[in-house]
Amino acid sequence: MSPQYVNRRADVDAAVKLGLTAEEYAHICEIQGGEPTYVELAIYSLMWSEHCSYKHSRPILGRFPTSGPRVLQGPGENAGVIDIGDGWAIAMKVESHNHPSAVEPFQGAATGVGGIVRDIFTMGARPIVSCDSLRFGELDEPRQRYLLDGVVGGIAHYGNCLGIPTVCGEIYFEPSYEGNCLVNAMAAGILRTDQIVRAKAAGVGNHVVLIGNKTGRDGIGGASVLASQEFDETLEEKRPSVQVGDPFTEKKLIEACLVLLHDHLVVSMQDLGAAGLTSSSSEMASKGMVGLDIHADRVPLREADMEPWEIMISESQERMLSIVEPGKLDAVREVCDRWDLDCTVIGEVTDSKMLRVWWHGEMVGDIPARRLADEAPVVRTPSVKPAYIADDPVAVGDADYPAAKDLGAALLELLAAPNIADKRWAWEQYDYIVQANTMQIPGGDAAVLRVKGTTRGIAFANDCNGRHCYLDPYRGAKAAVAEAARNLSCAGALPVAVTDCLNFGNPEKGEIYWQFEQAIEGIAEACEALDTPVVSGNVSFYNESFGNAIYPTPMVGMLGLYDDVSVHIDHGFKDEGDLVLLLGPDGAWLDGSEFQKARYGKVEGRVPDVDLEAERRLQAALRAAVGRRLLKSAHDCAEGGLAVALAECAIGSGVNGGARYADPEARAQGGAGRWRGTDVELPEALLAAPGQPLGAAGRPDLALFGEAPTRVVATCAPGDFEALEALLGDIPHRRVGVVTGETLRCTMKGNELISVTVRALRDAYESLPGRLA
Amino acid sequence: MSPAHRPVRFGVVVFPGSNCDTDAHHAIGTFPGAGAQFLWHKDTDLAGVDAVILPGGFSYGDYLRCGAIARFSPIMQAVRDFAADGGLVIGICNGFQTLVESGLLPGGLLRNMGLKFVCRYVNLRVENADTPFTSTCDEGDLLRIIVKHNEGNYAVDAETLARMNANGQIVLRYADASGALTDEANPNGAVENIAGICNDTFNVFGMMPHPENSVEAAMAGGADGRRIFQSMIDTVLQRAEVAS
Incomplete structure (x- = not known):
């Protein structure tokens, strides 16, 4: 024939x-x-x-x-390549497999991993890291549970078989992704600087x-x-x-x-x-x-x-x-x-x-x-600012946003919210330890890996808050870069390069094109300020179903470096008596927060603008402190605000693997390590931060659960506090409490706001599997 | 150099689809008294190594039953002969599955009870410290090591199980932090929480958890897996001493 x-x-x-x-x-x-x-x-x-x-x-x-002293290969090749010293380099790239995964989640996600890994070894690099950013509709929908199950299973099927550790990732659930889930697969590989192939x-x-x-x-x-x-x-x-x-x-x-x-x-x-x-x-x-x-x-x-x-x-x-x-x-x-x-x-x-x-x-x-x-066509759609974009933060009145009375219950509710709850159900399906480089397993701020044969290490984080990008694509995208960098700095790694996966709706529509332009500007400004060039990436348009676009989701994957990886720290509280510090400016926003969505069912207002200079200085100080071993833990204060960050540090004291498990003394205290809680006195200043609408409202629930960029919860030994203060200088910081027994307690002027055992926090935090049945 | 101090040589078999082969090689390299070399699955001899590691991974993609194709690789005849002569063979995860498929160990490994791949820290209670693979442990010791598998649900007929129990062939069981054998501590539904077994001559050992990812205290996997390899090294050295 x-x-x-x-x-x-x-x-x-x-x-x-x-x-x-x-x-x-x-x-x-x-x-x-x-x-x-x-x-x-x-x-x-x-x-x-x-x-x-x-x-x-x-x-x-x-x-x-896209350039810088460490960039050996920028965008335009199969992957970007970064010089990490000692003759070694890292190739990295992220790619979307959204549409195949929406049609057939298992194979769609599996081949997404396969494709990105080929991009890495095509450069001459041995793949050593796999990460995935996933977005689905709300879990009450059976089809969304089917998609989640299929996508996670597909990533596990492919990545585990290849023997590439899946060490980091993120999963979020929002109605806008219902008809169009996002599967962004990122990979990185290691090579000698003279082994790059184009x-x-x-x-x-x-x-x-x-x-x-x-x-x-x-x-x-x-x-x-x-x-x-x-x-x-x-x-x-x-x-x-x-x-x-x-x-x-x-x-x-x-x-x-x-x-x-x-x-x-x-x-x-x-x-x-x-x-x-x-x-x-x-x-x-x-x-x-x-x-x-x-x-x-x-x-x-x-x-x-x-x-x-x-x-x-x-x-x-x-x-x-x-x-x-x-x-x-x-x-x-x-x-x-x-x-x-x-x-x-x-x-x-x-x-x-x-x-x-x-x-x-x-x-x-x-x-x-x-x-x-x-001569491939170039199309530039005239952009139109969407009507829904607000110019100001919401006015927090009791009519629309009645104050939460039982703050302990509100905290447990937030910890159990699918966007905050532990994603262990997913990452325990991934081999995160193969290749014998993993120093921090999933579940923390960043994945940390050593570079064998050197003292060096690398770290990865990926971030994007789609709700924030929806409310303000410029500020949201900027915040995604800042947060990825902050996650790396919390672990003590120097952020050096970005790979991004830009997920948007139909670019033929003016509103979508506006979102895209705004997000690009936000990423560009943040990457310039934080000295993290974009070395590779991928654009995924047409993420719409029946005319409804996803939240603009410019996912930022970031590489961090250590000269001496042995200094790395995680987010879990360590020892009783350690001081608990809140680094960063006062003030928090309800706009776009998980609290706003989970408690009030709303996504509205205007998210804060990251002060990139403050961000850069805070992160530099954080890394210097980790490098001098002055901090015992550090955790980015993100979704769920200060209270959730404290809870995650407490839960992290006993749950995660890594150094604590290897420590025989910790094990003797109960195998999985003993829970560490905290006693925190909520500073009144957090309720009355100048210029912040929340502060004016004077509500402890908003101070505890409101969100703000450029904030970190850290701990240090009491004896190191003085040296730490000297190092921080005029960078805003407050001593808010101490690491204590097995309860998270929060008071304000002698009134108890929250008192919940770490075990109860953990149970709420690990409640995701129950929703998947 | 006296025979007692010569480096102990481990052979790590590489099947297509093995992916913990380099980890096993690296792990052995952390022991001053030992060295490792790779053995290609198409080879027919073991190059004179003192002990053999069948590593984890997905030999032949595990597209058929795990380990079912690997058992037919040319190298496996040499492994069987080596084992018949009393040589030490450890199969980790996919290697364990291959040993079972080869008939070198009894029983079988079914799909995990939870029907999902599971990568998790487990506590392993040492049931028999009088084996070449656990001699540096005491009975009842807990080793904290990571499992990562889809088919680790050990199953065996009741009669064989009774015999294995009586012989002390059950070497490691999944336990909770206090050493109790609970269902929660069992990551895959294995019968009687079995994590590792020996043959009846105690020179062939299979375990689902990955000791090769647990040889350095600074790493996420901790260092408890050292005791498995140290036991093997000690055994080889003792045998050499006896032989000399």
Whole structure:
């Protein structure tokens, strides 16, 4: 049977069906000098899709700071690379797999992990870290529980099999994600600074070699069908567009490809992600300023009757494209044989500068590679500030926001709120210890890992409060960067670089485009102030279902460094008698807080603006204190405010693994370590902070549960307090209490506001599994 | 160098899909008196090592029953011969599953009772300290080590279980912090909270938890796993001394 579409010309109707506009089709005809073939049109439609071309985001992303003394590779490659010293570097990148996961959560999430890990080892780095930021609708909906279960299971299935520790992540639940969950997979790898490989074809006459899995019809149109459109009632029909993951083959690919790269057996390498062979070959050709001939009929197939255009756009997983000098082909085959991987010469590098597709000797596609890449359309939607955006914080009147009377009960309610509750149910499904580098396991502010053979360490955190970004995308995005950095600084790590995953609705709408522009500006300003360039990232648009957009969710993943990782600390209270300190300015906001949502069912007002200079100084002082071992614990004061932060420190005293478990004395006191509570006297100043609307209200519930940036709860030994104060200088700080027995007590002027045992706090905090049944 | 002081050599078998092989190699490297080398699954001899580690991971993707394909790897014949000669073999997690599939250990490992992969700290109560794998422990000691598996639910027929109990082949059980064998302390539903067992000649040992991720006090995994490897090192050295 001869394929139907070989060399047939495609008209404008065919182009529109593939998601191109009439103007784009005319442009294609101009480049091609006439009507394109179906193969050519399929290639253009994918490469010019939102997912591959960043057509709506490219003009704005240039705002990001992307360089710095540590940056060895910024955006534009498979991953960014940061110099961490001693000749070592870290490659890092995050990518969304939202749409596949909404259609088929298990495979969608699994292949998200597979894809991001390929981006890392393609750079020549051994993957050492996996993290995931997830967003779902509210858990009362059975479908949301199904999605959560499937996504977490898929991440576990793939990441665990690869032997890459999943050490950090975050999960939030908001109604806006109901029809469009978010699955942002981040990975990082380690390499020597002289081992960086870039995806650039070179050397006329070299072989184009496909390594790994056979090609099937799975994932055809994944990028164009799924990632570049909104969802509607045809969701179920899109299931065949989701790829199926094979982590075993990927594990073998990692091992084989790292040998090929480190032994210089290949000229370059590129993974086959969105748009499969099409994007990998055209990117390699255009970056290398050469041509590539691809013989589609030589690609090993799972299904015999595939058409050349299907072969070119299939998104079958676990495949790598590499450029190999003829003299090294045998050595490449030998490595692949050792790992039982297919290794097939499917084409060659030419001096034509054309991407040519052949089918049994007949040329069925002939596209100028550079123009395909460079002349992708750029679209800038006129932005419109949405009507819902408020200019001022809410007025906290008793009519709308009656004061909580039982503050202990309110605290337990917040701890049990799905957005705050312990995500242990999820992360215990992930192997977080493999590779023997993990120093802090999930559940704290940051994941901390050592770099073997050195005194150095790295830390990761990812953050984004979607509610805050919804209420003010500029302030919310800025706060996401500040919070990620604060999480790293709490653990004592120096924040050095960002990878971001920008999840937004339909960019053709002015309001969405406004959110996007605002968020980019917020990230850019914060990254400049905190000296954390953006080295890689991903944009995911069209996160809408039935016309409803998600909260703008610019997820920030951040890398931190230690020269001496042994100084790292976690958030758990340590010893009775330690002093409890609140670092940072007074004042807290109800706007966009978890308290506002959980207790009053509202998301409104205006979130505070992070003072980046205050943030930078606080974090520098924090790191200096950790470096001098003056602090015993530190915890970012985020969702749920001061009270939840204190509760998490108390719960963390006994729950988490790590150093405390290894300490025989702690174990002798009761195996899992003994709970540490705290006695805290709420400073009146927190109720009457100048210029803050909450303070004016004079309500202890708002002082305890209101939220503010740039705040940290820390503890120190009493003997270190003086040195710590000297170090902090004029950075705002208050001594609010002491670490005590097994109860969290909070008083104000002799009145008891809260008194709850740590065990009861823990039970509320670990109540998530009960909601999933 | 006297025989008693020569480095003890561990062979770590690498199957396609093994992913704790480098961790096991690294762990052995933290013992001054020991060294490790990798053994490729397609090889047919053990290169003269003193003890063998079948590491954790997902050999052949665990797409069939865990360990069911690995048992057919060429290296496994050499491992069987080595074990038959009394050589020390430890199988960790997927390695344990492979030993069971190979018939070197009794019973089987079913899917976890909770139907989910579980990565968690557990307390292991030492039931028999008189084995080559637990000789540095005392009976009743608690070791705090991480489990991470999807199929760790140990099962065996009642008759064999009774015999294993009588022989002292049950070496480690999941316990709570006080040493009690509770259901809550059992991460996978294993019969009688079994976490680790020996064969009836006590030279082949399988355990679900990962001692190789528990050899350095500064790391999240702690250092209790050292006692398992130290016991093996001591045993090899004692045997060498006796032989000389």
